[in-house]
Amino acid sequence: MIKNLVFDFGDVFINLDKKAPEQALAKMGIRQIDDEMVNWHNTYEKGLMSSEALTEQYLKKFPALTALSFKQAWNSIILDFPQHRLDWIIQLAKSKKYRLFLLSNTNDMHIEQVIKNMDAMRYSQFQNCFERFYLSQQIHMRKPDLEIYDFVLQQDQLIAQETLFIDDTILNTAAASSMGIHTWHLEPGKEDITQLFKIKKQLF
Known part of the structure; x- marks a missing residue:
């Protein structure tokens, strides 16, 4: 579960x-x-x-x-943050059904641009949805190195078999899967994060 x-x-x-x-x-x-x-x-x-x-x-x-x-x-890589995804994660956080974490390979310039594109209030709303917000440049590790997944599991006392990791890069999901973590390799343009409970319903 x-x-x-x-x-x-x-x-x-x-x-x-x-x-x-x-x-x-x-x-x-x-x-x-x-x-x-x-x-x-x-x-x-x-x-x-x-x-x-x-x-x-x-x-x-x-x-x-x-x-x-x-x-x-x-x-120039950074585009928009659709409102329907923000609404979805806010509602999921409010439900308190799951422990929510973010794990992202990113960097200072990109985060600065993300906040500029989203605006500070929307970014803060998003950040507040998560128990912990892991950004690679802050923890000095990056995906798909196995140490980053182990760090998250240990830091928050998570059991791999009770954890689902969602990422758009197959190398990252493959690495997490090798540690016993459930994964969803989301394909942008074909799938949307808001479809999580429909696409991965067998896990819930």
């Missing part, structure tokens, strides 16, 4: 355009995200590199960039 629900953020609640940053950078002549850049991104998501340091690395590597053009390209 499921007692705990652990949600991803991007493309589960807030809409993303995952191709937008690469497309924006390509327009500025940056056509390949190499291994060095991927390493910067992962380090930044773990909160082990500041926004200023990430920007500086990009400006050093690509002198045609400016701090503003890089930030705009970086944040």
Whole structure:
């Protein structure tokens, strides 16, 4: 029986355009995200590199960039947060039927843009729905590394078999599943988080 629900953020609640940053950078002549850049991104998501340091690395590597053009390209991934999803999670939180957690790979610039797009009051309403709000840059771990799932289970004394993890990235759900956690690999555009209890009804 499921007692705990652990949600991803991007493309589960807030809409993303995952191709937008690469497309924006390509327009500025940056056509390949190499291994060095991927390493910067992962380090930044773990909160082990500041926004200023990430920007500086990009400006050093690509002198045609400016701090503003890089930030705009970086944040172009963040779109809207549909009201029906916010209403749904607020009602679920009010029901007190489940313990609710958020577990997201994100970073300071993206969260800043999320709050700007949502407005601070809606973001606060959303955050208050969860018992704990795990952001990768604050806990210095990221999905799909197994340590992050173990951390959440231990931190909140959750039993894996009583926990459902929802994420739009199959690597992340596969990692959680390997630890005995129930998972839903949500496919954006085909499924919506508000369909949770219909799509995964066998678990409830």
